[in-house]
Amino acid sequence: MTLDPDLARTWLATAVEEARASLAEGGIPIGAALYGADGTLLGRGHNRRVQDDDPSVHGETDAFRNAGRQRSYRGTTMVTTLSPCWYCSGLVRQFGISRVVIGEARTFHGGHDWLAGHGVEIVLLDDPECVALMTEFIAARPELWNEDIGA
Amino acid sequence: MTLDPDLARTWLATAVEEARASLAEGGIPIGAALYGADGTLLGRGHNRRVQDDDPSVHGETDAFRNAGRQRSYRGTTMVTTLSPCWYCSGLVRQFGISRVVIGEARTFHGGHDWLAGHGVEIVLLDDPECVALMTEFIAARPELWNEDIGA
Numbered sequence: 001m002t003l004d005p006d007l008a009r010t011w012l013a014t015a016v017e018e019a020r021a022s023l024a025e026g027g028i029p030i031g032a033a034l035y036g037a038d039g040t041l042l043g044r045g046h047n048r049r050v051q052d053d054d055p056s057v058h059g060e061t062d063a064f065r066n067a068g069r070q071r072s073y074r075g076t077t078m079v080t081t082l083s084p085c086w087y088c089s090g091l092v093r094q095f096g097i098s099r100v101v102i103g104e105a106r107t108f109h110g111g112h113d114w115l116a117g118h119g120v121e122i123v124l125l126d127d128p129e130c131v132a133l134m135t136e137f138i139a140a141r142p143e144l145w146n147e148d149i150g151a
Numbered sequence: 152m153t154l155d156p157d158l159a160r161t162w163l164a165t166a167v168e169e170a171r172a173s174l175a176e177g178g179i180p181i182g183a184a185l186y187g188a189d190g191t192l193l194g195r196g197h198n199r200r201v202q203d204d205d206p207s208v209h210g211e212t213d214a215f216r217n218a219g220r221q222r223s224y225r226g227t228t229m230v231t232t233l234s235p236c237w238y239c240s241g242l243v244r245q246f247g248i249s250r251v252v253i254g255e256a257r258t259f260h261g262g263h264d265w266l267a268g269h270g271v272e273i274v275l276l277d278d279p280e281c282v283a284l285m286t287e288f289i290a291a292r293p294e295l296w297n298e299d300i301g302a
């Protein structure tokens with residue numbers, strides 16, 4: 001079933017809140033949220049590399065963790081402010097998350113084409129607020145951004 | 152540089168210790184270790200789905216987390232008792248980990264061919280102890296194993 005565009009925007013707002021919370025904490029402004037097949041918010045989170053000194057916590061993996069153990073991810077949607085990197089794209093593929101809503105893919109283009117080729121529905125919103133968040137962050141902290149994507 | 156087979160076995164023993172520790176804790180017996188380009192142990196860990204009720208912690212992501220923040224993963228080796236799932240394969244690709252040493256790929260075949268196609272050196276040891284660990288675990292706890300791989 002195709003996702004209603006207004007609902008996609010509403011869900012994205014949750015991920016943007018997370019990204020802004022991370023920025024306010026001195027961290028990398030990428031946020032995410034995992035929604036259930038029935039539209040319930042299962043978990044939300046943000047990048048914690050700086051906050052927890054933990055390189056394994058990207059926005060998507062934090063939202064996934066905070067959703068707790070789930071028996072199935074069929075019908076779930078991962079919403080993220082930025083195109084998911086290979087690590088987070090691998091998460092989506094392994095656990096069978098059905099859909100990914102992406103704030104923007106201008107400042108970083110991760111594995112979402114690969115996911116689309118493996119049957120994951122991709123909704124790319126090209127949201128100006130998400131683009132601005134990352135553009136400003138990358139300009140301000142290029143070394144931190146490169147560390148986060150292994151570049 | 153090709154990895155010395157004896158060194159690969161020595162490194163695998165660390166990952167097997169982690170897998171056995173996880174089993175002793177009632178968890179999923181998959182362990183991993185990240186070694187630096189100079190052979191230093193950077194981090195080791197194991198699956199923590201059961202122990203921490205955390206679906207985001209696979210053996211490889213735990214070893215990666217425990218290695219802390221690294222500026223570069225060039226020359227590093229991820230050693231794992233089992234072929235890395237897509238999530239963990241994505242981790243290896245995103246962060247530019249150079250080599251993966253795999254205990255076995257009989258009981259689960261993850262993304263290591265994909266990694267090889269993207270320039271990651273794959274050393275598959277086909278270790279009987281690793282095969283036995285997973286074979287016994289899957290027979291004993293099939294529902295837990297399926298949960299961990301999103302099947």
